[in-house]
Amino acid sequence: MSIVVNTGDDDIFYGLHVSPDIDTVTYTLAGVVNRTLGYGRENDSHATLEALDRFYGPHWFTLGDRDLATHIYRTERMRAGARLSQVTAEIARALGVRAEVMPMSDDQVRTFVKLRGRAPLAFQQYFVRGRARGIVERIEIRGARAAGPLPAALRAIGESAAVIMAPSNPFVSLGPILALRGVRTLLHRIRPHVAAISPIVGGKTIKGPADKMLRGLGMPASALAVARLYQDIAGTFVIDNADRALAPAIEKLGMRAAVTDTIMTTPEKAARLADVVLRALPV
Amino acid sequence: MSIVVNTGDDDIFYGLHVSPDIDTVTYTLAGVVNRTLGYGRENDSHATLEALDRFYGPHWFTLGDRDLATHIYRTERMRAGARLSQVTAEIARALGVRAEVMPMSDDQVRTFVKLRGRAPLAFQQYFVRGRARGIVERIEIRGARAAGPLPAALRAIGESAAVIMAPSNPFVSLGPILALRGVRTLLHRIRPHVAAISPIVGGKTIKGPADKMLRGLGMPASALAVARLYQDIAGTFVIDNADRALAPAIEKLGMRAAVTDTIMTTPEKAARLADVVLRALPV
Numbered sequence: 001m002s003i004v005v006n007t008g009d010d011d012i013f014y015g016l017h018v019s020p021d022i023d024t025v026t027y028t029l030a031g032v033v034n035r036t037l038g039y040g041r042e043n044d045s046h047a048t049l050e051a052l053d054r055f056y057g058p059h060w061f062t063l064g065d066r067d068l069a070t071h072i073y074r075t076e077r078m079r080a081g082a083r084l085s086q087v088t089a090e091i092a093r094a095l096g097v098r099a100e101v102m103p104m105s106d107d108q109v110r111t112f113v114k115l116r117g118r119a120p121l122a123f124q125q126y127f128v129r130g131r132a133r134g135i136v137e138r139i140e141i142r143g144a145r146a147a148g149p150l151p152a153a154l155r156a157i158g159e160s161a162a163v164i165m166a167p168s169n170p171f172v173s174l175g176p177i178l179a180l181r182g183v184r185t186l187l188h189r190i191r192p193h194v195a196a197i198s199p200i201v202g203g204k205t206i207k208g209p210a211d212k213m214l215r216g217l218g219m220p221a222s223a224l225a226v227a228r229l230y231q232d233i234a235g236t237f238v239i240d241n242a243d244r245a246l247a248p249a250i251e252k253l254g255m256r257a258a259v260t261d262t263i264m265t266t267p268e269k270a271a272r273l274a275d276v277v278l279r280a281l282p283v
Numbered sequence: 284m285s286i287v288v289n290t291g292d293d294d295i296f297y298g299l300h301v302s303p304d305i306d307t308v309t310y311t312l313a314g315v316v317n318r319t320l321g322y323g324r325e326n327d328s329h330a331t332l333e334a335l336d337r338f339y340g341p342h343w344f345t346l347g348d349r350d351l352a353t354h355i356y357r358t359e360r361m362r363a364g365a366r367l368s369q370v371t372a373e374i375a376r377a378l379g380v381r382a383e384v385m386p387m388s389d390d391q392v393r394t395f396v397k398l399r400g401r402a403p404l405a406f407q408q409y410f411v412r413g414r415a416r417g418i419v420e421r422i423e424i425r426g427a428r429a430a431g432p433l434p435a436a437l438r439a440i441g442e443s444a445a446v447i448m449a450p451s452n453p454f455v456s457l458g459p460i461l462a463l464r465g466v467r468t469l470l471h472r473i474r475p476h477v478a479a480i481s482p483i484v485g486g487k488t489i490k491g492p493a494d495k496m497l498r499g500l501g502m503p504a505s506a507l508a509v510a511r512l513y514q515d516i517a518g519t520f521v522i523d524n525a526d527r528a529l530a531p532a533i534e535k536l537g538m539r540a541a542v543t544d545t546i547m548t549t550p551e552k553a554a555r556l557a558d559v560v561l562r563a564l565p566v
Binding site for chain 1: 297298299324327328330331332333334335337338339347348349350351352353355356358359362363373374377378
């Protein structure tokens, strides 16, 4: 299994390169993620962060002691010339992850969020510091056009019998990946092999600001609106049982609609969802 | 009070700039030093270090979580262009230290130890990793000739009514400072204001390998041998009561000999020693 991960959320804290999405994926696969928070490492402490507060003032981005080791390692390796993809693989291996975790690109891409009445904010400033408040007027994926998608990621996508687009935020999680040169074209070509899972269930997101963003950007907060965003690149669209009434409208977009329980509250439910999605693909 | 500190022991661990001597001085003055170890911070934990072991393999240099914050801050500031002296002052201030803690130089100087039958080792490799084992044949203070001593340090030394050379290792702690351009000349000029305290008591060091180094370098492990090293730069030499028999020989070197209890087991004893030394100076 290969997982291509958004790096538009990456940021520098205390001079350390933090890749929140990569780390969440890696920690989850390694079984060391903090399942209460959904990010960071389980049973982590915050002694370093508290000591950093003496130098930098109160923190707004929480980094645990064990988590910091990952950022220290990543930063040191990248300063020595290693590419992010290389370091990501090293970290996954060190933590015992067997799946291939890949950044979407080795080049710098940064997601900015433009709120009404404010200058664009780097993603973590909007999401963590600003707690995702405000009306989103625009998402900017800075550097996306110049960035090259990771060749190994394109290869993995192109060669896979099944490509699953996770129920992530379509603008700030999948959006940066889709904004990279050639990604949409590739997915369009293999569209029958691609299934996207709706992050919207009953008009709301399970987690995160996707629903608010849809509304801010002038779309209804519904699974159907997300389906439209992926119409050209995903042959199958997976919606939750709660949204089964939307299936005919999705089919009208030329997508196969699959209806199931999409809410992953346990690893077992996640595995079952993956299974249903794979079986929904005509491959 | 100004303290000029050796930076020849500085090293890079995990991409972070570690200044062991500066930190020991700063933590001690801030009242947060680990008094059992004599370095690092008190009540520190090691969660980050343990997590780093997953990436780097077992560590041999111990860095606590709270201590790491100092190195992260220093590294980040220096990468942003700040000089070590500037960052040292910032760290001291953040930890509430009122004395002026100064690196001996803003330039890189690195102490190497040449052991019999081995290539020269960077100081921490010799001292911590190698536990100061082996016969010392030579000390190399690399970069000392090219390095400029910190102007503020020269100024502090030149303007002080009393300069105290701590009972530190004459080769690897005071040696790097004395190896910098102009330092010995300056001390020679103000020699009456300078008192050195012997790190050797009864033929042994209280802590560290100074006695073994003296022998390795062909000198007796005695306070008198240390006095000879400082003959031209210190007008007063302070020895422990245990060495009072050496006083006449020290006076013969043209130094005033002061005899007192030099072993600083408590802050009170340290304060008393400082008091005795200051009163021993003819100023």
